[in-house]
Amino acid sequence: MIGFVNPILHPRLRSLDLLTVYPENFLDVINLPSLEEWSMDMGFGSAVAAMQSFLTRSGCHLRVLNLDRLGYSSKNIESLLEQIPTLERLRLSSMWKYGDGDVPYDILTRIFWAVPSSRNIRRGNPTHEPFLPRLQVVECTTDESFLSFSWDDIPRLYSRGHRRSVTLKAFATHSDMTDETALRxxxxxxxxxxxxxxxxxxxxxxxxxFRKRMCVEGV
Incomplete structure (x- = not known):
């Protein structure tokens, strides 16, 4: 680690795009209280702990977070996002799939299903907030070797979940989903x-x- 005694304060910096092999060396020595938009390359290893410490130190009200090249080392993304209730836009860009670990799908499920439970309310915690309560847009992208999630699950999340106002941005090929799913x-x-x-x-x-193809086929 670079040997600074006190973190360097940048009181007016609002946007950060960080691409470095050792992100913790940078995050450990800065304080950005006005940061609103942050793009972070996660492909060089897990820096979640350093990111959490940086957010705590800065006390910023982050609105936009872009996490690129998510891989098997990013299993603590949920705990990171729990620390950013002010987030309005989130991009999750996956680099590869590791076993059953599917970060974009896990996060989507948490977004749509995390609401205060009656158990929490009975225990005297009625102010418990849902996961990312201000989120407006979530974008999921990936390389071409695998899907970020199964499209079959998306109608279920929107139909039975509690966050229908959240915009989902993603990409798909014709082979990624069935006609039934596309229709839903x-x-x-x-x-x-x-x-x-x-x-x-x-x-x-x-x-x-898809709508145009249905019209042509007379469906």
């Missing part, structure tokens, strides 16, 4: 759910392209 997603958009799914097979919006 299309119906969700007709109910007001905001799904922005880029079409990697063609171009444009995946669901709009």
């Amino acid at each position: 997603l299309l119906r969700l958009t007709e109910e007001g759910v905001d799904l922005e799914i880029g079409d990697l097979t063609e171009s444009g919006d995946f669901l709009q392209n």
Whole structure:
């Protein structure tokens, strides 16, 4: 670690894009109280502990967080996000899949299902907040070798979950989902759910392209 006694204060810095082999060496020596947008490359190893310490030290009200190249070393992402209730936009970019660890899907599930339970309320904790209560947009991207999540699960999350106002941004090819799943997603958009799914097979919006194909086929 670089031998600074006190962290360097940058009181007006609002945006940080960090790409370094040893991110903890940088995060341990700065204080950014005005930080609002943070892009972080997670591909050089786990820096979650250093990130959490940095957030505690800075006391910033982060609005945008982009986590790129998430891999098997990023299992503590949920605990990191619990520390950022002010977050409005989140990007999760996966680098590879490790066993059953699916960070984007786990986070999506937590977003849609985490609400105060009656047990918490009975125990005198009625102010317990849901996970990322201010979140408006979550974006999931990945390399081309695997999916960030199973599209079959997304209609269930939106239909039975509690965060229908959250916009989901992602990409898909025609082989990524069945027509049945695409139809269920299309119906969700007709109910007001905001799904922005880029079409990697063609171009444009995946669901709009699916709608056009249905019209042509007379479905």
